[in-house]
Amino acid sequence: MFESAELAHSIDKKTYKAAVPGLRAALQDAQYELKENGKIPVIVLVSGQDGAGKGETINILYEWMDPRFISTLAFSEPSDEERDRPPIWRYWRALPPKGRVGIFAGSWYSDPIRQRLQNEISLHALDARIDQINRFEAMLVNEGALILKFWFHLTKDGQRARLKALEKDPRTAWRVTKWNWDRLKTYDELQDVAGHILRMTNTAWAPWIVVEGTDDRFRSLSVGKILLDAMKHRLASPESSDAPVAPPLPRNIDGKDVLTELTLDRVLSKSAFETQLAKWQGRLAELVRDPRFKERSLVCVFEGSDAAGKGGAIRRMIAAMDARQYQIVPVAAPTEEERAQPYLWRFWRHIPRKGRVAMFDRSWYGRVLVERVEGFCSEADWLRAYSEINDFEHDLTDSGAIVVKFWLQISADEQLRRFKERQKIEVKQFKITDEDWRNREKWDDYHRAVCDMVDRTSTGEAPWTLVEANNKDFARVKVLRTVCQRLSAALESVPANNKKRAAVKKKPEPS
């Protein structure tokens, strides 16, 4: 991976001076066009050997471009708010919105590289991380991002010379610490690990760009031109994604599916309901106050057709909990700031800390339900969403979150009855709109979308629970019982990754 960056590249002063003004003007033009266009976030990763010019490169980009539309994100030791959530959360919250450039000084590569260097993770575990990274970057690119991953390279001798030069100059001496000299000792190991990671993450959608770091002018001019060309190319590319799409998802030829096989009218007597409700609410109250829950979190997803009883089920849950411990997240149309980010961003921002509960009244599954049925996104978009969602939920469960997902199913007749009832009751009139009646007409489309959703996103870590909901009492008890059983099972088991991670997290991270 590094061969072309060991050729002693250099650019003479005259060539450099002649090239800069034009490049600078073009970069700024591209920035304004990007801002105008408003559809592309530019993500620039700056990584590589120490002394290879990472900091200098960032500075030169600020000098050449309009600094108002650039942010630099530094990731030193995670804050406690970050440590209480999945490791990728801190990168999600730092993503630049569409139209802006975000420079990552340190990135989702820093941790795996460091952990592997310090022998904290096996090659096998590393490859699992690499796979996660590739999928994460693919998602970003599919959501419109332009990703440029720079690796600045130096030979071992080059690095030594460079550190010495920095140390000699009083203006830069502060930048060289014992840590840097220690890193020189592990130069070969870093090259090995980085070489492996770069090779495995050198994807078609986000390839690595290795730049020789020895000559300042060569490095700066290279980065400037590469960034410019990438932005121009992306701005000139036609918008419509020609992503290959598989033939339509097949259906079972006998007409049976997970929804048709439900017995929607399961009943529960009033007295049985009272007993069960008290039992499971009491149990839930205990579980969320269990000391072991302090290291976990609970993420509940409520999906279901209109009037299926999502709100009622949530109410029965919160009755057992302390309001300071949970948040209800009603999912409606995304805001302006949310539209400027990948579609999962607006859910990531509500992911609870350890010891807390989030209940999503509708969720990220909107992508494969309403957005699919109403055509709000392309077929390629919702098709890829299945695996993106699985990855997202894997990030959650992997860090100790318990993800419980409910689909509340009612019959078309029951829905009609509830709609009519709502129109009669003053306080519930708000709940019934023209849109609800329109959605009803697409009953079959939704039915199909739900079956596909369940088939493709019910995983071992985050299974769907289908709730027969014609009888509200039955549904509410089933929801409560399921939450308790999942919580209880999870608290009995400590996730494999957790212990190791807790030990690792405290150490400072190279930026």
Add this chain to the structure above:
Amino acid sequence: MFESAELAHSIDKKTYKAAVPGLRAALQDAQYELKENGKIPVIVLVSGQDGAGKGETINILYEWMDPRFISTLAFSEPSDEERDRPPIWRYWRALPPKGRVGIFAGSWYSDPIRQRLQNEISLHALDARIDQINRFEAMLVNEGALILKFWFHLTKDGQRARLKALEKDPRTAWRVTKWNWDRLKTYDELQDVAGHILRMTNTAWAPWIVVEGTDDRFRSLSVGKILLDAMKHRLASPESSDAPVAPPLPRNIDGKDVLTELTLDRVLSKSAFETQLAKWQGRLAELVRDPRFKERSLVCVFEGSDAAGKGGAIRRMIAAMDARQYQIVPVAAPTEEERAQPYLWRFWRHIPRKGRVAMFDRSWYGRVLVERVEGFCSEADWLRAYSEINDFEHDLTDSGAIVVKFWLQISADEQLRRFKERQKIEVKQFKITDEDWRNREKWDDYHRAVCDMVDRTSTGEAPWTLVEANNKDFARVKVLRTVCQRLSAALESVPANNKKRAAVKKKPEPS
């Protein structure tokens, strides 16, 4: 303050049962109207004696209202991200947007009450905090918020009885800890401190509502009715604020003002510029890397008419710093999420952590500049902004931030020259729009607004520096030199509050 809440109020079961359904429906209606209206955030503080029903009240509100449009904010020990910023920051980030209800379980009152109880602050210091709180709440109310401050009261005997009852019931026993019993011992002290604080913060715009906590039905019904009436009253009130406004701000009768007295054409030779630039950039590089800066932060404000050179001054500053340490915040039109909050909210969200730098390219002064001149807000709004801004900057400096504010002044002729020049240079064309030409027509209005702004917001802690900017080199050096001198002076002195606060912060806070 507590007399009316020691009368053994109670509501019988029958009255309660008869009242609840109507109240519930009315509360939900009010919520939907509030959401529809979209202009009023409802802030409910829930505070009072332990065992007086704080938690129960929150639960009953969730039961009666639509929980999707309520958030409960709990404030236990601040996170490190919160500790690195002014204490009020955590409340700012938790404010409910317009149309929603935010319940504060713990609030900006918790800290002063606890600190006074533990004798950590003097009565004098407490009164200063009280004054800050009153001003903060006044600002919220002026920005459209409806604030309901509940204090749940119990007699000492009542509290003892209540704790015993809670302890006896296995469902609630977990809620009573040694801490609660300890609090009973300090009942009288708490009553004293709370009595003083409640009296001093019992303002016309956000009065306290003391509710007797003994009888559950009385308490719940009281809170429900009070909240309902307050929401209905506020929704029915005419929107136009009839805030009294003073006569127009006077001008000096001799035509002299802080801007006319500037010598705009101060010159600096090219060689003097090079020397000075290198000198002050070097100094800035040292200062932001000074270990003492790790406990401070730097907030720079750049204001000035179009083409005055704000961007150029910022560029010269960042050349001396590490991109990982600073953020440039370009201030444009607020986003949808920002419009749903008080106007200072969108600046609070960019306030840097300790050890970091934020440079605002335009700022919160837009309120008294463009918004005043263009009539985007009422006269009462921008008139009150002067003191709100001073309070805001006091919050910053009080917690160790160094606030440096620049007004870059150019002459009308110089601006015209620069506009024309920009139109010629390709890369700068974006910088000149029709709006710039329109703004030029209001030169005199802006001139006046700037003079008023400087007079009213140049404080000892956060003074304005007027920069003669017809000569760009002179202006850039003056900006750099001023930042260095302010930083240097600040690092020599440790803010009075800092030591005490550092000692206090680590203790857990009652929620």
